Amino acid sequence: MEVSVTTSSVPDTAVEIRLASRPEGWPTTDNFDIVEAPVPEPGPGQLLVRNKVMSVDPYMRGRMSAAKSYVAPFEIGQPLDGGAVGEVVRSNSDDFSPGQSVLHSLGWREYAVVDATQATAVSSEFPPSAFLGVLGMPGMTAYVGLMDKARFQQGDTVFVSGAAGAVGSLVGQLAKLGGAERVIGSAGSPEKVRLLTERFGFDAAFNYKDAPVGEQLRAAAPNGIDVYFDNVGGDHLEAAIGSMNDFGRIAACGAISQYNATEAQPGPRNMFQFVTKRLSMQGFIVNDNTHLKRDFFEHVAPLVREGRISYEETSVDGIRKAPEAFLGVLRGDNTGKMLVNIA
Numbered sequence: 447m448e449v450s451v452t453t454s455s456v457p458d459t460a461v462e463i464r465l466a467s468r469p470e471g472w473p474t475t476d477n478f479d480i481v482e483a484p485v486p487e488p489g490p491g492q493l494l495v496r497n498k499v500m501s502v503d504p505y506m507r508g509r510m511s512a513a514k515s516y517v518a519p520f521e522i523g524q525p526l527d528g529g530a531v532g533e534v535v536r537s538n539s540d541d542f543s544p545g546q547s548v549l550h551s552l553g554w555r556e557y558a559v560v561d562a563t564q565a566t567a568v569s570s571e572f573p574p575s576a577f578l579g580v581l582g583m584p585g586m587t588a589y590v591g592l593m594d595k596a597r598f599q600q601g602d603t604v605f606v607s608g609a610a611g612a613v614g615s616l617v618g619q620l621a622k623l624g625g626a627e628r629v630i631g632s633a634g635s636p637e638k639v640r641l642l643t644e645r646f647g648f649d650a651a652f653n654y655k656d657a658p659v660g661e662q663l664r665a666a667a668p669n670g671i672d673v674y675f676d677n678v679g680g681d682h683l684e685a686a687i688g689s690m691n692d693f694g695r696i697a698a699c700g701a702i703s704q705y706n707a708t709e710a711q712p713g714p715r716n717m718f719q720f721v722t723k724r725l726s727m728q729g730f731i732v733n734d735n736t737h738l739k740r741d742f743f744e745h746v747a748p749l750v751r752e753g754r755i756s757y758e759e760t761s762v763d764g765i766r767k768a769p770e771a772f773l774g775v776l777r778g779d780n781t782g783k784m785l786v787n788i789a
Contacts, residue, residue: 456494456535460485461765462525462555469510473776477510478769479523485557487536493548493560494536498789499761500553501529501578502772504702516731526554529583530788531574534565542567549577556765556788572750579783580750580757581743584612587732588675589742591697592617594735595728596673600625603667605686607631607654608677608702610638612757612783615646617675619755620746622647630666632659632682634778641781645756660685673697679704684714687725696727702776758782 459482466479488494506528509520520526530553534546539562542548548565552558568577579585591613592598604621608614609631618629631642631651642651650666663671663685672694674686679701686696704711719725749755760780762771768786775784 456485456496456557458485459483460556463765463768464525465510465520465522467522468512473507473510473773475769475773480766480769483555486559488538488559490538491562492538493534493542493562493565495530495532495548495550495552495558495560495565496535496789497530497532497553497556497558497765498547498787499531499575499578500765500768500786500788501582502768502775502784502786503528503583504700504775506772507776517733525552527551528553529578530554530558531568531577532558532788538562547574549582553786554765554768572747575759575761575783575785576750576757578785579612579759580616580755581747583732584783585616585746586735586739586742587699588613588616588620589746590732590735590738591675591699591730592620592673594738595730596675596695596697598624598626598673601627602672603628603630603669603691604673604675605630605632605663605667605671605689606648606675606677607682607686608700609633609642609646609648609651610758610781611677613699614675614677615642615757615782616746616755618642618646618648621673622649623749623754628667628669630663630671632662632678638781641758645758654682658685660688663689670694675699676701678702680711684716687714687716687719690719690723690725692723694723694725696725698727698729759785761785761787763787 462483464479469477547568549568550560550565604626606614606617610633621629628649631648632654639651642648652662659681670691671689674696676698677700758781765788
């Protein structure tokens with residue numbers, strides 16, 4: 447088919463964010479290049495998408511390194527990528543028309559050429575940003591980790607680290623709605639702690655900067671915990687192991703406390719409790735669990751539609767601010783999902 451064009455004009459050049467160098471330790475804005483590049487033409491079976499909103503996520507820090515991992519690293523001198531929602535402005539696919547909103551993985555640029563097979567049409571029933579957060583990858587991460595990997599059961603006591611983020615806040619709410627006995631969260635500021643109990647319905651929350659995590663967790667969960675959803679690693683993981691009840695389950699989602707470390711970090715000192723308490727711990731990557739995508743959407747979308755799930759978003763305006771938004775995620779500046787409004 448011939449290229450379809452909307453009435454909106456497409457510029458000759460547009461902004462994209464490239465990886466300038468691989469960081470050692472904490473990234474800085476010097477690790478990024480902001481470039482005006484030609485807007486490409488879509489080929490057969492492709493779409494030209496004008497991105498409207500994009501996601502920045504902690505896992506992207508790992509992709510800035512050349513170390514072997516579960517996903518290919520970002521390439522120096524090339525645009526970064528990540529989740530984005532945009533409008534189709536040109537289409538070489540019978541499956542999409544100009545004007546449609548689509549979800550895809552080529553953020554970090556104003557215009558993206560996307561294979562039609564890698565684009566997903568999104569409903570106007572929800573805001574576009576929802577498909578990058580509560581109904582997108584973070585939401586599915588929360589659902590898969592809690593329900594499948596941690597094998598959540600009614601009556602469990604659940605502890606969530608990084609609980610004010612896009613993933614952690616949903617984990618806690620799903621647990622409460624599923625009949626958890628008690629849900630506890632940790633966060634890094636008094637404001638986030640209040641948000642956990644006042645908006646997201648956690649039974650207890652604490653600021654991990656106030657006192658040793660183990661002490662605060664024991665006070666918040668005097669009868670122990672059955673499930674730990676780990677977004678942080680380090681002292682949080684050690685504390686969770688110490689408070690675990692027999693046959694407790696841990697879903698290992700991330701370890702943001704170690705992402706910018708330049709030396710190997712010590713592991714928990716109480717690993718023998720895995721034996722004495724018969725604990726289990728499952729690490730997971732959400733993209734390995736696409737078979738659960740329909741279950742996730744059918745479970746969570748009605749809760750969002752009915753207002754039974756709350757979610758927060760932190761956003762910055764302008765593609766040129768994407769590097770700083772990403773650094774903000776690593777610092778914990780965001781509440782809920784961190785987004786960049788492009789258009």
